[in-house]
Structure formats: structure tokens, C-alpha cells
Amino acid sequence: MSTPIPSTQQHGFHPRSNARATLTAFVAIVSRDLLVMRREVIIFLLQTLIQPLFFLFVFGKVLSTIGAANVSFSIVLLPGVVALTVFLTALQGPAVDLARDLNVIREIDDRLLAPLPTVLVAIEKVLLAALRALIGGAFIFPLAYWILGSGFQVRTDMLGVLIGLMVLVALVGASVGLVLGTAAPIQLLPLIFALVLTPLIFTGCTFYPWASLGAIKWFQVVTLFNPLTYAAEGMRYAMVPPLHGQALQTLAIGWVLLALCTSFIVCLWGGLKLFHRRVVS
Amino acid sequence: MLEPQEATQAIEVEHLVKRYPRAQRTAVDDLSFSVRRGETFGLLGPNGAGKTTTIGGIDVVANPIGAKQRIAVVPQRNNLDRTLRISEILTYHAAYHGVPRAERTARAATLLEELGLSARRKEKLGWLSGGLEQRVMLARALMHEPEVLFLDEPTNNLDPQTRLFLWERIQALHKQGVTIVLTTHDMEEADRLCERIAIMDQGHILALDTPDGLKRLIPGGTMLELRLRVPEAVGALRAPEDGATDTQDERFRAMLGRLPGVTKVEQLALEGQPETLAFRLYGSSDAGTLLANATQTVIQEQGELLDLRFTQPSLEDVFIYLTGRNLRS
Numbered sequence: 001m002s003t004p005i006p007s008t009q010q011h012g013f014h015p016r017s018n019a020r021a022t023l024t025a026f027v028a029i030v031s032r033d034l035l036v037m038r039r040e041v042i043i044f045l046l047q048t049l050i051q052p053l054f055f056l057f058v059f060g061k062v063l064s065t066i067g068a069a070n071v072s073f074s075i076v077l078l079p080g081v082v083a084l085t086v087f088l089t090a091l092q093g094p095a096v097d098l099a100r101d102l103n104v105i106r107e108i109d110d111r112l113l114a115p116l117p118t119v120l121v122a123i124e125k126v127l128l129a130a131l132r133a134l135i136g137g138a139f140i141f142p143l144a145y146w147i148l149g150s151g152f153q154v155r156t157d158m159l160g161v162l163i164g165l166m167v168l169v170a171l172v173g174a175s176v177g178l179v180l181g182t183a184a185p186i187q188l189l190p191l192i193f194a195l196v197l198t199p200l201i202f203t204g205c206t207f208y209p210w211a212s213l214g215a216i217k218w219f220q221v222v223t224l225f226n227p228l229t230y231a232a233e234g235m236r237y238a239m240v241p242p243l244h245g246q247a248l249q250t251l252a253i254g255w256v257l258l259a260l261c262t263s264f265i266v267c268l269w270g271g272l273k274l275f276h277r278r279v280v281s
Numbered sequence: 282m283l284e285p286q287e288a289t290q291a292i293e294v295e296h297l298v299k300r301y302p303r304a305q306r307t308a309v310d311d312l313s314f315s316v317r318r319g320e321t322f323g324l325l326g327p328n329g330a331g332k333t334t335t336i337g338g339i340d341v342v343a344n345p346i347g348a349k350q351r352i353a354v355v356p357q358r359n360n361l362d363r364t365l366r367i368s369e370i371l372t373y374h375a376a377y378h379g380v381p382r383a384e385r386t387a388r389a390a391t392l393l394e395e396l397g398l399s400a401r402r403k404e405k406l407g408w409l410s411g412g413l414e415q416r417v418m419l420a421r422a423l424m425h426e427p428e429v430l431f432l433d434e435p436t437n438n439l440d441p442q443t444r445l446f447l448w449e450r451i452q453a454l455h456k457q458g459v460t461i462v463l464t465t466h467d468m469e470e471a472d473r474l475c476e477r478i479a480i481m482d483q484g485h486i487l488a489l490d491t492p493d494g495l496k497r498l499i500p501g502g503t504m505l506e507l508r509l510r511v512p513e514a515v516g517a518l519r520a521p522e523d524g525a526t527d528t529q530d531e532r533f534r535a536m537l538g539r540l541p542g543v544t545k546v547e548q549l550a551l552e553g554q555p556e557t558l559a560f561r562l563y564g565s566s567d568a569g570t571l572l573a574n575a576t577q578t579v580i581q582e583q584g585e586l587l588d589l590r591f592t593q594p595s596l597e598d599v600f601i602y603l604t605g606r607n608l609r610s
Binding site: 016018020022024025028029031032035037105106107109111112113114115116117148175 | 295344345347348349350352356360361362363364365369370372374376377378379414415506
């Protein structure tokens with residue numbers, strides 16, 4: 001047991017260029033997360049899809065069957081559920097992981113000590129969380145088809161826009177999660193989740209189109225401060241088929257894109273700042 | 282703060298200061314030291330002295346990516362990746378550091394074997410004892426063959442067997458030329474492993490020298506311990522002329538204390554040996570003179586000398602001398 005560890009030490013150290021070392025480390029960190037994701041895929045899908053399953057079943061199927069809502073409701077509901085699921089799934093990754101990791105577990109240390117700038121560790125978290133959210137989001141479509149039956153109506157001529165918007169929504173969610181995960185001390189995390197998530201879900205135009213709020217003007221204004229509103233409206237723009245030749249009235253796609261891009265940049269920038277402050281103590 | 286250089290210094294710390302928000306005093310206050318290539322360097326001090334903070338200073342570097350390629354850290358607290366299996370903890374660490382696949386697999390297998398972890402390589406953490414976790418962290422640190430290894434209290438809270446095992450590993454790494462910086466509050470550990478030691482307290486370095494050099498800081502650094510037997514007959518014969526209250530212990534103690542160059546005499550407790558006495562003499566004169574005088578006194582007083590040895594002051598004595606406090610207080 002006490003034989004010396006075989007070593008290339010005597011051959012001397014050959015430092016790689018910083019750029020190469022960074023690239024290698026980044027790829028390795030991504031592959032570590034992909035491995036973990038592959039291993040946990042079943043748990044992840046169950047966790048992610050249970051909520052949309054019930055939303056779609058109760059709001060989309062049960063309510064319309066008992067006559068409390070009409071079929072057109074399920075058509076505007078589905079984009080909202082996709083937006084909500086993608087957004088929340090992306091948010092949860094960094095929020096929960098980082099809060100746990102930076103406060104207690106510290107398993108992130110090994111990656112912070114890898115030869116790459118520490119902010120890239122956070123950026124990788126955001127990207128992987130977004131990827132997970134997109135995978136979760138994609139599964140909603142077959143799920144909805146199965147639950148809603150004839151109520152499942154999605155226009156197919158804007159698939160490119162739909163995919164692009166889903167990516168953007170996932171990135172926004174993940175960067176909001178980065179802010180939550182780095183800003184919140186672990187003991188406050190449950191409180192912050194309660195205080196942030198519930199209003200976020202219910203003011204996010206998930207279950208109703210924004211235009212329909214015209215009757216409650218103040219609430220309509222409130223919803224504009226929620227990035228989820230733009231996510232849901234964007235999804236409706238890309239998913240709801242035109243009725244009698246007329247497209248559903250949504251927030252203008254230009255505003256949607258602007259709001260989502262702004263949220264992403266602001267949250268990512270702020271989150272990276274907070275992250276840097278947390279890890280370089 | 283950390284500047285790996287091609288010259289003989291592996292680490293140079295200059296004027297390191299660290300203040301934590303809302304803390305009463307500065308955790309590390311204007312610290313400067315350097316560590317030579319291949320040296321084993323110790324930061325010794327009580328909890329809260331600023332040792333961990335000092336090696337935490339490696340965060341802030343001129344070329345962090347360059348530095349991170351050359352260093353490895355074994356932290357005080359377990360920060361192992363809990364979602365990976367033990368062998369994967371090692372191989373992914375190596376992958377982060379750009380070790381090619383075949384090489385990292387081979388290296389992991391070797392290290393797991395040597396550190397007695399092979400049987401558990403497929404397990405995840407959570408089932409491991411503290412000592413095993415410590416081994417995994419050491420194995421992980423060695424995966425990218427760092428030039429400089431930081432060990433933060435490496436054997437804290439470990440059982441004696443694992444501690445001895447880790448000491449052997451650290452000594453083996455030293456022989457391979459790895460520069461090692463370790464923090465500890467264990468005197469024996471510092472004394473055994475380190476070529477130079479910085480004694481820290483309250484964010485300052487109080488003294489920095491080789492273990493022997495540090496021990497020479499204590500004035501009158503010679504200590505002579507002697508054990509002797511006083512036959513009861515002698516006691517009976519002598520007692521009256523020395524006064525009724527005077528015991529054998531005090532008589533010998535006084536005689537030894539009067540020897541030239543003796544600064545202090547301590548009586549050592551011996552249980553269950555009524556006729557045996559033990560003393561420790563602190564002397565500033567040279568060892569030979571002290572030995573001769575002490576022996577002569579014992580014989581003159583008709584004591585039987587049973588045992589006699591010189592002892593070195595321990596680093597603990599040095600710490601008490603420098604701070605006036607015990608290391609564990």
C-alpha cells in the first residue's frame with residue numbers, strides 16, 4: 001500500500017493554453033451533467049410532467065366536459081401550460097441546485113477549481129437547465145394530444161418560431177433560477193419559493209389570454225411585469241390556429257421577444273454577478 | 282496572491298488580507314510568506330487562527346486558469362460530488378483538468394487500489410465514513426497530478442490508522458517532488474510532515490521556521506527528565522535533619538533546582554510507585570554539564586538513578602511560549 005503513486009511528475013508540467021484548458025473543462029462539465037441527466041431521466045420526467053398532466057386534464061378536459069369551459073379554452077390553455085412548464089422547470093434547476101450547493105453540499109467546488117473561469121460554471125448550469133426544460137416541454141405535446149383528444153389543436157406552420165420561443169423561455173427561466181439560487185440563503189429558500197412562485201404562476205397569463213384581461217385593467221397592467229406573461233403570449237402566438245381565418249389576438253410578438261430577451265440578459269447578468277460574489281468569498 | 286513561478290518558489294503570498302463582512306477582527310492580516318518548490322509547508326495554529334482563510338486566498342490569482350491547472354485542494358469539509366460514483370468522481374475531476382480518457386481511467390484504477398477504495402468504486406457517497414471520504418478527496422486531488430497540493434486539516438477527526446496512512450501518502454508525495462501546503466492544529470502532524478512551519482494566531486504569523494528552529498525559540502531549550510528511586514532507609518536517615526515537613530520529593534526538587542543553569546524544575550506525577558520520583562529539568566546550560574551535575578546530585582543524595590533522558594520541547598510548548606495560551610483553548 002505504501003508504494004509511491006506512479007507519477008509523471010518527473011516529466012515536468014506542461015501547461016496548456018488557458019483557452020484550451022477552458023474549453024476542455026467546459027466540455028467535461030457538460031458531459032458530467034449530461035450523464036447525471038441520463039441517469040435521472042425517468043425521475044425527471046415524472047417530476048416535470050405531473051403538473052401539466054393535471055392542469056391539462058382538469059382545466060382542459062374536465063372543465064369542458066362538465067360544461068364549465070368550452071373547447072376553445074383548452075386551445076389557449078395548452079400554450080400557457082407549455083410556457084409554464086418550460087419556465088418553471090428551467091427555473092428550478094439552478095435555483096434548487098445552487099442554493100443547496102453554495103450553502104451546504106459544496107460539490108460545485110470541484111468544478112470551480114477546474115481550469116476555467118468560474119462564471120462559465122454558472123453559465124453551464126443555465127444552459128443545462130434550459131436543455132432539461134426543453135426536453136420536459138417537448139414531452140407535453142404527446143401528453144396533451146393523449147389527454148385533450150380533439151381539443152388538441154396546434155398550428156404547424158410556425159414550428160420554427162415555436163421552437164425558438166421555447167428556447168428563449170427556457171433561458172429566461174434558467175437565468176431567473178440563477179438569481180434565486182445565488183441570492184437566497186438556504187433557510188429562506190422555501191419562503192422565497194412560496195412568495196415568488198405562486199404570484200409568478202398566477203399573474204403569468206398561463207390560464208387566460210392577456211387580451212381577455214381588458215375588463216380588469218389594473219391586473220392586466222400587473223401581468224406585464226411578469227416574464228411568464230410574455231412566454232405564454234408568445235406560445236399562443238406560435239401555437240393557436242386561426243379561428244375563422246382570424247388569428248388569436250396576443251401581445252405583439254415584437255414586444256414578447258423584447259421582454260423575453262431583456263429578462264434573460266438582465267437576470268443572467270445579475271445572476272452571474274451574484275454567483276461570482278458567492279464563490280469568491 | 283498565488284504565482285506559480287518557474288524559479289525555486291512555488292508560492293508567494295504577499296500582504297494577504299482577508300476581512301469577512303460583519304466580523305470583529307480581520308481573519309488574515311497582512312500575511313506574507315513563500316513556499317519553495319517541493320517543500321512541505323505547514324500552517325499551524327488553533328481553530329480560527331486564519332489557516333483555512335489563508336489557503337482559501339488561492340481564489341484570487343493573477344492567472345487563475347493557469348494556477349488551477351497546477352494545484353489541487355483537499356478541503357476540510359467533504360465537498361465530493363454526491364451524484365457520481367466514486368470512480369466517476371475521480372475520472373470527471375481528471376476530465377475537467379484535461380487528462381485524456383485512457384489515462385484517467387488507468388490513474389483512477391491505480392489510486393483507488395492504493396487508497397483501498399477499489400471495492401467501493403461503484404458506490405455513491407453517503408455510505409462512506411469520514412476517513413474514506415478523506416481518502417476519496419485525496420485521490421481526487423491527485424488525479425491531475427498537481428504541482429502544488431493544498432491540504433486543509435487533512436487528518437482532522439480521523440481514526441489513528443487512517444491518519445497514519447494519510448501521513449505515509451503525504452510523505453510519498455513529498456518524495457515525488459510535489460509542493461505541499463497543509464494546515465493543521467495537530468502538533469505531531471506538523472512536526473512529522475513539514476519542513477517549515479508558520480505558527481499562526483489571530484490572522485498573524487507569529488513565527489516561521491523549521492520545526493527545530495521553532496523549538497530553539499524557547500530559551501533554555503534543553504530538557505532533562507530523570508526518574509529515581511529513594512530507598513526508604515535513606516528517607517528515614519535523612520528526614521530529621523531536613524525538618525519534619527520536608528518530604529523526599531521536595532528535598533530532591535530543591536537540590537536539583539540549585540544546580541547551575543537550571544531554570545525550572547517540574548515534578549512529574551508517577552502513580553503507584555511510592556519510592557520512585559520523576560523530575561523534568563529545564564536547563565540553559567549545555568546538555569553535558571546538566572547531565573553530569575544532575576547525576577552527581579542524585580548519587581550524593583543516595584538516590585538510585587533509574588532512567589534519564591533528554592527531551593525536546595514540542596511545538597505545543599513553542600505555541601504556548603509564543604501566545605501564552607494552549608493550542609486547544
